[in-house]
Amino acid sequence: MRIDFTVNGRPQEADDVWEGESLLYVLRERLGLPGSKNACEQGECGSCTVRLDGVPVCSCLVAAGQVQGREVVTVEGLADFAEQRSCGTGTRGTSLDEAKGWQAEGTDSQTGEGGELSPVQQAFIDAGAVQCGFCTPGLLVAADEMLERNPDPTDADIREALSGNLCRCTGYEKIMDAVRLAAARQSEGV
Amino acid sequence: MPTNGVPTKITQGSGTRGGIGESTLRPDGTLKVTGEFAYSSDMWHEDMLWGHILRSTVAHAEIVSIDTSEALATPGVYAVMTYDDLPTDVKNYGLEIQDTPVLAHGKVRHHGEPVAIVAADHPETARRAAAKIKVDYRDLPVITDEASATAPDAVLVHENRDDHHSGHVPHPNIVHRQPIVRGDVDAARRRADVIVEGEYTFGMQDQAFLGPESGLAVPEEDGGVHLYIATQWLHSDLRQIAPVLGLPEDKVRMTLAGVGGAFGGREDLSMQIHACLLALRTGKPVKIVYNRFESFFGHVHRHPAKLFYEHGATADGKLTHVKCRIVLDGGAYASASPAVVGNASSLGVGPYVVDDVDIEAVALYTNNPPCGAMRGFGAVQACFAYEAQMDKLAARLGIDPVELRQRNAMEQGTLMPTGQPVDSPAPVAELLRRVKAMPMPPERQWESSEGADVRQLPGGLSNTTHGEGVVRGVGYAVGIKNVGFSEGFDDYSTARVRMEVVGGEPIATVHTAMAEVGQGGVTVHAQIARTELGVGQVTIHPANTQVGSAGSTSASRQTYVTGGAVKNACELVREKVLELGRRRFGSYHPAWASAELLLEGGKVVTDGGEVLADLVDVLGDEAVEVEEEWRHRPTEPFDLRTGQGNGHVQYSFAAHRAVVEVDTELGLVKVIELACAQDVGKALNPLSVIGQIQGGTTQGLGVAVMEEIVVDPKTAKVRNPSFTDYLIPTILDTPTIPVDVLELADDHAPYGLRGIGEAPTLSSTPAVLAAIRNATGLELNRTPVRPEHLTGTV
Numbered sequence: 010m011r012i013d014f015t016v017n018g019r020p021q022e023a024d025d026v027w028e029g030e031s032l033l034y035v036l037r038e039r040l041g042l043p044g045s046k047n048a049c050e051q052g053e054c055g056s057c058t059v060r061l062d063g064v065p066v067c068s069c070l071v072a073a074g075q076v077q078g079r080e081v082v083t084v085e086g087l088a089d090f091a092e093q094r095s096c097g098t099g100t101r102g103t104s105l106d107e108a109k110g111w112q113a114e115g116t117d118s119q120t121g122e123g124g125e126l127s128p129v130q131q132a133f134i135d136a137g138a139v140q141c142g143f144c145t146p147g148l149l150v151a152a153d154e155m156l157e158r159n160p161d162p163t164d165a166d167i168r169e170a171l172s173g174n175l176c177r178c179t180g181y182e183k184i185m186d187a188v189r190l191a192a193a194r195q196s197e198g199v
Numbered sequence: 200m201p202t203n204g205v206p207t208k209i210t211q212g213s214g215t216r217g218g219i220g221e222s223t224l225r226p227d228g229t230l231k232v233t234g235e236f237a238y239s240s241d242m243w244h245e246d247m248l249w250g251h252i253l254r255s256t257v258a259h260a261e262i263v264s265i266d267t268s269e270a271l272a273t274p275g276v277y278a279v280m281t282y283d284d285l286p287t288d289v290k291n292y293g294l295e296i297q298d299t300p301v302l303a304h305g306k307v308r309h310h311g312e313p314v315a316i317v318a319a320d321h322p323e324t325a326r327r328a329a330a331k332i333k334v335d336y337r338d339l340p341v342i343t344d345e346a347s348a349t350a351p352d353a354v355l356v357h358e359n360r361d362d363h364h365s366g367h368v369p370h371p372n373i374v375h376r377q378p379i380v381r382g383d384v385d386a387a388r389r390r391a392d393v394i395v396e397g398e399y400t401f402g403m404q405d406q407a408f409l410g411p412e413s414g415l416a417v418p419e420e421d422g423g424v425h426l427y428i429a430t431q432w433l434h435s436d437l438r439q440i441a442p443v444l445g446l447p448e449d450k451v452r453m454t455l456a457g458v459g460g461a462f463g464g465r466e467d468l469s470m471q472i473h474a475c476l477l478a479l480r481t482g483k484p485v486k487i488v489y490n491r492f493e494s495f496f497g498h499v500h501r502h503p504a505k506l507f508y509e510h511g512a513t514a515d516g517k518l519t520h521v522k523c524r525i526v527l528d529g530g531a532y533a534s535a536s537p538a539v540v541g542n543a544s545s546l547g548v549g550p551y552v553v554d555d556v557d558i559e560a561v562a563l564y565t566n567n568p569p570c571g572a573m574r575g576f577g578a579v580q581a582c583f584a585y586e587a588q589m590d591k592l593a594a595r596l597g598i599d600p601v602e603l604r605q606r607n608a609m610e611q612g613t614l615m616p617t618g619q620p621v622d623s624p625a626p627v628a629e630l631l632r633r634v635k636a637m638p639m640p641p642e643r644q645w646e647s648s649e650g651a652d653v654r655q656l657p658g659g660l661s662n663t664t665h666g667e668g669v670v671r672g673v674g675y676a677v678g679i680k681n682v683g684f685s686e687g688f689d690d691y692s693t694a695r696v697r698m699e700v701v702g703g704e705p706i707a708t709v710h711t712a713m714a715e716v717g718q719g720g721v722t723v724h725a726q727i728a729r730t731e732l733g734v735g736q737v738t739i740h741p742a743n744t745q746v747g748s749a750g751s752t753s754a755s756r757q758t759y760v761t762g763g764a765v766k767n768a769c770e771l772v773r774e775k776v777l778e779l780g781r782r783r784f785g786s787y788h789p790a791w792a793s794a795e796l797l798l799e800g801g802k803v804v805t806d807g808g809e810v811l812a813d814l815v816d817v818l819g820d821e822a823v824e825v826e827e828e829w830r831h832r833p834t835e836p837f838d839l840r841t842g843q844g845n846g847h848v849q850y851s852f853a854a855h856r857a858v859v860e861v862d863t864e865l866g867l868v869k870v871i872e873l874a875c876a877q878d879v880g881k882a883l884n885p886l887s888v889i890g891q892i893q894g895g896t897t898q899g900l901g902v903a904v905m906e907e908i909v910v911d912p913k914t915a916k917v918r919n920p921s922f923t924d925y926l927i928p929t930i931l932d933t934p935t936i937p938v939d940v941l942e943l944a945d946d947h948a949p950y951g952l953r954g955i956g957e958a959p960t961l962s963s964t965p966a967v968l969a970a971i972r973n974a975t976g977l978e979l980n981r982t983p984v985r986p987e988h989l990t991g992t993v
Contacts, residue, residue, distance in 0.1 A: 029323060043241035044234020048409040048459070049491040053922035056409055084234035126232060134228040137886040140894065141717025142231030143409040143459030149232060165654045172931040175922065177409050177460050178717050180897035181930040183890055 014076045016040060017086025026073050033057045033068040035076075036083060044084040044146045048175070055174030058147035059083045060090075065154045067173075084146035087153060091127035094157065129153045129191040136187035140178035148174045152188050160195055162188070215800050218730035219950060222886035225722050226739055227715070238457035239429035242415035244484035248277055250477045251325035251487070252470065253315040253332050254496055255307035258915035259354075259566040260336035262305055262314070269331040270317060275324040277481045279332070281315045284480070287445040292468055294435070294571070296362040296374075296533040301443055301472050306339070308356055308531035309566055310916045311496025318477040318485050341566045341915040345505070345526050348372035348563045356531060356564035364537055367839050374529050374562040375537040377544040379616045379842025382555030387520035391511030395591040399508070399584040400981035402907035403528075404501040404898075406573050407927045408716075410459015412469040412497045413488040416478035423450030424475045429458040431465040433712045434748035443472050444479065448744075451475070455742035461716035462898070463572030464498040466753055467534050495920030499534045499571030500908055502527035502562065504543075506584035510591075516598045516606045520555040521548045521588075525581060527570070529562040534571030536562035541686050541837060542577030545617050545846055549585040550627045550679040551607040556616040558842065566915040568908065572753060574898060575680065575960040582678040583982055586965035590674070590972065600969070601631050601675050609679075618843045621850060623953075624943035626878050630854035631677055633876040633939045640858055640872040640935075642671070657860055657867035659931055668864040671871070674857045674969025678961030682954030683756040683848035687836040690756065690848070691828045693747030694764035695740075696772050698732060698814075699822035705801055705814040707732050707769070710740035710826075713749040713761045718956060719887040720757045724765050726883060731769035732776075733798030733814070747828060755851060755954025758883060763949040764829035771825040773798055780817040832947060849945060853877035853958035855896065855966035858934075861974045866986030868904050870932070870967060873897075876939040880953030885940065892959045893936045899963025901928045904971075907983050 012023045012035065023039045033050070036042045036059070045068050046056035052070040059068045060082040068081075082090050129152050132138070139145050148171060155162060155170035162170070167188050176184060217223045230236035267279040282290065282304040290304065291297045303314045315332050319325035342348045342356055349370045356372055364375045388394065414428035423446055430436050433453045441448045458465070470487040477485040489497050505526045511519040525543045529536035544560035560577075573579075589607075593600040608627035614620055643666070645655035651665040658664055684690035695710040707728040715721045725737040742749070749761045777796050780803050785791040788811055795806040803811045835844040858871040875896050882888045905926040909918040919925045944951025964982055972979050975989060987993045 027321065027323060037241070038243070041243070042234070043237070043243075046238075046409070046459075047240055047411065047488065047490075049922045051491060051921060051923065053491075054409060084232075088233070126229065130232040133232050134224055137222070137224075137890050139225060139228050139231050140719065140890060141408070141410065141458060141460040142227070142236055143238065145231050146234045165652055168930045169654055169660070172929045175409065175927060175929060177407055177462070177898070177927060178894045179890055180893035180895075180936055181928075181933045182893045182936050183886075184930065 010074060012073055012077050014078060015080045016042065017082055017089065028074065030073045031069050032071040032073050032076050035073045036068060042083055042085050046143050046146055048143060055151060056144050056147040058150045060150060060154060065151050084149055087149055088125055088127045088130060091153060127153060128194050129156060132187040132191035136183050136190050138179060138183040138187035144174060144176040148184060156192055156195060160192060162192060215729050215733045217726060219726045219883045222884055223722055223726055225719060226725060227721060236457050238410050238459050239427065240411060240413035240488045242427050242456055242486060244415060244417060247484040247486050248318040248320060248481060249322040249325045250474055250485045251317045251329045252313045252473060253329040255303065255310060255312040255314055257307065257336050257338060258310040259339040259341045260307055261339060262303060262307065263335040263337050265315065266333040267315060270328040273328040273331060275320045276317060276328045278318045278477055279315060280476055280480060287443060289442040292439040292443060293533055294467060294535055295537055298357055299532040309568055316473045316477060318481050342372060343565055343567060343912050343915050345563055348565055356566065372564045374533050374564055375540045376561045377540045377837060377842055378840065379544050379556060379558040381616050381618065384520045384522050384555045384557040387555035388511055390513065391519040392514040393595045394509060394511045395588060395595055396509045397588055397591060398980060399506040399587060401504040401580040401583055402983055403503040404573060404902045404906050405495060405908055405925060406462035406464030408460030408462055408464055411489040411491065411494045414456060414470060414474055415484060415486045416474035417484040418478045418482055421450060423452065424478055425452040426471060426475055427454050427456040428471055429456050429465060431461050431714045431716060431753055432751035433714065433742065433744050435751060436468060436471055437744055439468055440472050440475060444475055453744045455714055458714060458716040461752060462574045463753060466572040466751060467499050469497045491922055492920050495917060499569045501573035502529060502539055502570040502580065504580040506580060508584050508588045510588045512592055512596060516596050516603050518551055518553045518607045521553050522557040523547055525560040527562040528565055528567055530565055530567045530569035532569040534569050536571065539577035542681060543581050544842060545615065545837060546578045546679055546681065547581045548616055549582060550609045550677055550852055552609050552613050558616060567910050568917060574895060575957045578678065578680045579961050582961040583965050586676040587968065590969050601635050604677060605631055617837060617846055619845045619847060623945035623947060624878065625850065625852060626941060626943055627677055627852055630852055630876040630878060630941065634854045634856045634874050637874045637937055637939065657862035657869040658865065663865055663867065664862050669860050669862050670974045671860050672970040672974025674966045674973050676962040676965035676969060677854040678958060680851045680958045680961055681847040682759060682851050683754055683831055685834050686846045687834050690750055690760060691830045692749045692761040692764035693826065693828045694761065694768040695746050695826035696728065696765065696768040697822055697824040698772050698776060700815050700818045703815065704736060705734050705818060706736040706738060707734050708738045708740055709765055710746050711749045711761050711765065712742050712744060712746050713757055714742060714752040716752050718752065718757065718891065719884060720761065722887060723758055723762055723883050727762060727765045728769055731766060732773060733800055746826065755956040758952060759948055759954050760831060766949050767829040768825045768827050771827060772823050775823045776817060779821065780812055783817060784812050849948060849953060851953050851955060851958040853962050855962040857966035857970040859967060859970040859974055861971060861989060863975060863989065866989030868971060870900055870934045872934045873900060873963060874937045875959055876941065877955065877958055878941040878943050878953060879955045880945045880948060881942055881951040882940055883950065883952060888940060888955055889938050891956050892938050895956060895959035896936050896963045897928050897933050899960045900933065900967055902983055903964045903967035904983055
């Protein structure tokens with residue numbers, strides 16, 4: 010089957026998709042967007058987290074056919090997405106319409122090249138929250154969405170929001186630091 | 200200092216930023232946060248096929264027949280291969296003992312053993328075709344524990360063994376046995392005022408790295424193959440792959456793809472040979488990516504163990520003796536079992552002074568899943584048991600558990616049970632003091648003005664308690680881990696360092712075959728080059744087999760050994776650069792004759808800080824390059840009867856304090872805090888050091904309260920091969936982990952550093968268990984602890 014949908018603000022078309030393929034497979038193997046990760050392919054680890062019409066989902070559990078006509082944001086588009094949001098209406102959070110109306114900027118949303126990093130991406134690097142990095146894309150998408158909803162989270166809020174994302178390297182402490190750092194920078198307007 | 204290389208002074212140049220001791224950021228960080236970092240499962244090639252492995256559905260059986268005809272006839276299938284299609288006489292592989300079939304021959308020895316491989320144009324086509332392969336099995340009795348393995352009429356897991364351990368083991372179903380005997384335990388026992396005994400069980404833990412086993416094999420025009428792979432040791436893989444393919448090693452090119460964690464689980468081969476075989480058979484690139492289910496079958500696990508301990512002490516709390524027996528289940532193939540036995544036995548009494556010991560460790564061949572390397576490597580299981588014993592002893596003696604440990608703590612100069620002196624700092628008592636001195640987390644931290652925050656209580660969002668039935672406990676533990684490959688292994692690393700002027704700036708390029716698996720070795724290599732060569736810009740060349748071996752990313756050894764090799768190569772480059780400078784400018788300034796010249800901030804300076812020349816001018820258009828192997832001090836094998844010998848390179852110590860809350864009605868545990876104090880010798884990158892300690896601590900927490908591969912004792916089949924059923928700690932399960940880092944230099948090691956990756960995985964588990972015992976008063980002789988162990992409803 011053919012699927013038309015929007016990824017990181019760009020219309021995409023995937024041909025010859027077998028009905029059993031997941032959104033994750035189509036992103037990784039058909040659209041050249043391997044940033045979303047394949048750690049469990051059963052919805053337990055969160056490494057494949059993307060936003061589907063603004064909502065964080067495990068892309069391994071979304072049948073490719075379900076995304077027809079819809080909007081997907083992956084880690085490759087996160088920086089542009091965050092940039093777009095910060096230039097947006099000034100209110101907190103992203104409405105469905107806003108999410109659907111978002112368009113990528115930067116040179117190449119296919120590879121993510123050329124753009125600045127989003128605050129949460131930069132905070133993950135600065136705080137030492139990246140080791141092997143396999144959980145990182147999913148955590149970034151989830152953390153960015155949490156900070157959008159809740160710009161001043163408590164530690165318990167952060168843990169709750171990220172409890173669907175497994176990390177095996179860090180013991181999560183540096184991830185906590187990174188999200189706190191991103192929240193602090195966001196509130197200071199850095 | 201090691202005698203290798205040129206002995207020069209350490210140059211921590213103030214004029215060079217980003218050197219050792221700074222928390223520089225990862226060079227691969229940006230790629231990893233933007234999704235651009237290419238992991239092994241991200242590899243893609245025009246026209247590539249997908250490989251899939253058919254695995255055995257039973258644990259021990261003869262293969263009566265295999266019928267691949269229907270699979271081969273499936274549209275989209277390019278190749279189906281079984282044992283009969285292997286191209287050479289080399290059909291087995293293995294780290295130390297080549298006992299593992301590339302594809303099963305005649306029988307399968309464990310659930311999930313590879314039987315056939317398929318290549319097809321879509322992963323689902325490959326999977327479905329594999330499912331059409333008909334394998335007729337005739338069941339054999341399963342060997343699942345020591346009793347069934349060593350029974351007089353036991354079926355042999357491997358017949359006709361001729362490996363180098365087969366001559367000294369008491370039974371062919373024992374891979375390796377290592378006794379360690381020192382002093383006179385019987386005499387010492389008579390001096391003991393109290394004796395405590397215990398029998399402990401350690402469950403089978405999985406590395407559960409997130410990046411699944413995967414890679415891409417690309418056939419090359421010269422008949423060779425190029426493998427892009429996630430591994431812990433490229434050259435070890437190469438040595439095992441090439442003979443099976445019938446290719447010389449220079450025709451099997453290997454490049455390290457991005458590695459999504461390892462923790463020991465990538466020391467053994469997984470899909471490497473299978474991908475290469477299918478690529479060479481079809482003439483097309485072949486990608487294989489395990490899903491999580493396959494990953495649980497596709498790599499070895501941590502050895503489950505039974506441990507039997509007897510500790511004696513005088514009334515004032517001094518250990519008289521330790522007698523112990525450690526039985527490790529190695530599963531169907533040897534993997535790293537012999538070395539795990541060496542560690543479990545030699546580290547079996549922990550970081551304590553004990554003159555009279557009688558230790559025995561064995562690893563079994565069974566039909567359970569193969570077990571091998573995992574972070575902590577034999578020392579983890581022992582630490583769980585000897586620390587439980589220390590608490591038991593403390594309770595019997597009426598001495599505070601930390602005090603008892605401190606009274607018996609080893610220090611520099613103490614003899615190990617192997618007779619090896621500990622010849623660098625061993626601050627065991629100090630680490631315990633530090634971890635105990637850390638502020639305690641507040642009581643009832645889950646209480647707020649709005650009532651109980653259930654997220655901070657046992658049971659969490661399941662809302663099972665608002666504090667009723669919840670009791671708190673505190674526990675301590677300390678452990679000892681060896682660093683580097685032991686027992687006489689030639690544990691070297693190679694580094695190639697190049698210095699040249701590019702774009703008007705001196706830059707260094709560091710090329711090693713070190714597997715960066717997330718630990719941050721690439722960060723540290725750049726720091727070392729900056730420190731030694733005084734340059735700002737360092738390029739880390741991708742790891743491949745075009746440079747000599749860097750050894751394994753295991754045994755907490757990479758910063759020590761490959762870091763040592765990089766340091767050594769940099770020192771040799773520096774000498775050459777200074778030689779160049781002396782030739783060019785020596786006549787202009789007498790200071791060039793000094794042996795104490797440094798490279799700092801892109802300049803040649805005297806130790807007094809006087810600038811002699813810019814590196815740009817010294818180098819001109821010349822490139823200076825050195826490739827050199829580097830070795831740490833040699834070690835010796837342990838004597839096969841007495842276990843005596845200087846078997847280890849270095850020791851690493853960490854201590855933990857766990858604070859837990861237990862819902863005693865439901866048997867649910869919430870770890871509130873897990874504090875760690877560790878001696879790291881020298882923190883080359885403090886941020887990464889703390890990250891390693893916290894990560895290792897959390898893996899220890901996992902096996903304390905949730906992680907276990909459950910194997911059916913009747914069928915030896917794995918019951919929970921998924922992240923739905925095999926639980927690893929989430930961010931909600933993991934507490935704050937305050938870390939106190941001590942830096943006492945080991946004068947034998949580069950920069951005085953100590954390998955750090957594994958020690959925190961040891962003491963974390965027994966600290967949590969001690970805290971749960973403290974909270975509940977239960978004995979708890981197994982890990983992980985499950986709710987039924989706490990509620991008495993087993």
